[in-house]
Amino acid sequence: MSDTDVATPTLPLDRGASPLDPPVEYARWRAEGPIRRVALPHGPVHWLVTRYDDIRAVLAHPAVSSDITREGFPNVRAGTVTRAPGSFILMDDPDHSLIRRMVTRTFMLKNVERMRPRLRQITDRLLDELAERPQPADLVANFALPFPSLVICELFGVPYADREVFQRTTKVLVDLTATIDEINAARDTIMDYLLGLLEEKERNPGDDLFSELTVQRIRTGELTPEQAAGIGTLLLAAGHETTANMIGLSTVALLRHPDQLQRLLAEPESVPAAVDELLRYLTIVHNGLRRIALEDFEVGGVTVKAGDGLVIPLQSANRDPAVYDLPDELDLSRAARNHLAFGYGVHQCLGQPLARAELQIALPALFQRFPDLTVAVPYEEIAFRRQTGVYGITELPVTW
Numbered sequence: 001m002s003d004t005d006v007a008t009p010t011l012p013l014d015r016g017a018s019p020l021d022p023p024v025e026y027a028r029w030r031a032e033g034p035i036r037r038v039a040l041p042h043g044p045v046h047w048l049v050t051r052y053d054d055i056r057a058v059l060a061h062p063a064v065s066s067d068i069t070r071e072g073f074p075n076v077r078a079g080t081v082t083r084a085p086g087s088f089i090l091m092d093d094p095d096h097s098l099i100r101r102m103v104t105r106t107f108m109l110k111n112v113e114r115m116r117p118r119l120r121q122i123t124d125r126l127l128d129e130l131a132e133r134p135q136p137a138d139l140v141a142n143f144a145l146p147f148p149s150l151v152i153c154e155l156f157g158v159p160y161a162d163r164e165v166f167q168r169t170t171k172v173l174v175d176l177t178a179t180i181d182e183i184n185a186a187r188d189t190i191m192d193y194l195l196g197l198l199e200e201k202e203r204n205p206g207d208d209l210f211s212e213l214t215v216q217r218i219r220t221g222e223l224t225p226e227q228a229a230g231i232g233t234l235l236l237a238a239g240h241e242t243t244a245n246m247i248g249l250s251t252v253a254l255l256r257h258p259d260q261l262q263r264l265l266a267e268p269e270s271v272p273a274a275v276d277e278l279l280r281y282l283t284i285v286h287n288g289l290r291r292i293a294l295e296d297f298e299v300g301g302v303t304v305k306a307g308d309g310l311v312i313p314l315q316s317a318n319r320d321p322a323v324y325d326l327p328d329e330l331d332l333s334r335a336a337r338n339h340l341a342f343g344y345g346v347h348q349c350l351g352q353p354l355a356r357a358e359l360q361i362a363l364p365a366l367f368q369r370f371p372d373l374t375v376a377v378p379y380e381e382i383a384f385r386r387q388t389g390v391y392g393i394t395e396l397p398v399t400w
Contacts, residue, residue, distance in 0.1 A: 010039045011048070011311060013176070013287060019384045020253055020282065021328060022315035026050060030316060034300025038311060041176070042078035046309035047299070048288075052320035052340070054300050055312050059345040063295045064310065066347055067092050074290045074309030076389070079180035084187055086223070086230025089347060100350060102217055103231060106155065106209050112353040115151075119361045122150050127369045136376035136397035144247035144396070145240070147362055151354070152239035156232065157201065157208025165193050170237040174389040176287060187233060194229035194236075209235075239351055242284060243358050245385070245392025250278045250363055252382065252393065253330055255375060260332045265367055274332040275359045280339035281330045283315035286391035289343060314340045370400035 012023035029036055030050045038048040049055050058064055068075060068083055068090045083090050088099040105111065130142050149167065153160045172178050172186035198214055205211035210232060217223040223231075254261040264274050289312040293304045304310065317340045319327040324334070342349035349355070367373060375382065376397040383394040 008039045026316040035302045046074040048311045052317040052323045055317040064291045073292045084230035086227035109353045123365045135399045139396040139398045145244040148240040148243035157210045166236045176387045191229045194232045248393035249282045263332050277334050277336045279341040280318045280336040283318045283341050284391045288313040373400050
């Protein structure tokens with residue numbers, strides 16, 4: 001099938017009248033077959049993998065590459081894409097694992113568990129401040145976004161007063177309508193900021209991730225400052241953008257399912273499982289993971305050739321009826337720990353212990369503090385972010 005075949009559908013991004021659900025095309029395509037051709041918005045045609053088991057197999061396959069510099073890689077934007085130094089999520093092993101291991105310790109479960117008292121302090125303070133604001137108040141601007149931003153700033157040693165730099169640039173980096181020039185300019189802005197911060201850490205190191213990279217990696221020659229800044233760009237963006245959008249979307253989902261909200265509040269011991277069900281149900285990676293085949297292999301009985309691009313919609317896997325009973329229903333009693341919201345394989349999200357902990361603390365606290373929380377606009381008027389790589393809500397006016 002040629003890249004100009006008019007019968008090839010375009011990768012769906014519009015969620016229509018059900019903005020908490022994946023595009024309706026995925027359910028139909030899963031039923032029709034495990035893999036099909038799909039065009040990206042700017043034209044190129046690649047393989048789309050639709051089913052849970054096949055998506056796991058592809059993400060774990062040794063002949064599948066995440067290296068965006070390879071010719072034919074399914075980039076979401078037209079034009080030449082460059083990779084920031086140190087951006088290990090866009091690399092293959094051994095480079096990927098070498099760099100990833102340098103920051104793994106920070107996000108290990110035992111370290112995140114020690115952070116929980118501080119996460120609760122930040123949550124309580126933000127909710128105190130929210131309670132004093134005029135109503136309606138924007139939950140995104142006043143809670144969902146500042147909570148993970150504060151956490152990531154403290155963890156990395158970034159002054160919270162400088163948060164506008166990475167919040168503004170991240171919005172561009174995940175904007176699917178942004179041009180390559182806009183993407184590169186935003187990345188250069190955050191890289192320049194972090195290079196300056198690393199120089200300050202060299203003079204005055206503290207107890208934070210960027211100081212650790214400076215003292216243990218840059219001074220020893222294991223990393224260049226540019227690589228460390230690239231790592232920081234990746235982690236700052238991922239560390240606040242994803243959790244912020246999950247808090248906003250989860251708030252809407254729970255308010256639309258009051259029986260499930262009551263379960264969340266009535267059964268504190270079930271909160272971890274409830275958060276995993278919300279992660280499965282909402283799956284905020286909006287435009288799919290992307291890979292390229294390094295050699296021929298089969299997916300669901302179809303041969304993928306070396307050099308073929310693959311688009312992998314995690315939201316399709318997480319709504320697969322072969323894996324989950326009634327997958328389009330939000331059921332906080334469901335055992336959904338096997339969801340793929342964090343990806344799968346060697347590139348599975350490094351920060352998932354922190355993301356889970358943040359959600360497990362923030363969501364119950366929000367509804368315990370404001371038991372009569374209400375969205376102040378009709379559901380149809382909620383500002384969902386439909387043209388971003390990370391799905392979410394731009395603004396959520398609430399009253400209580």
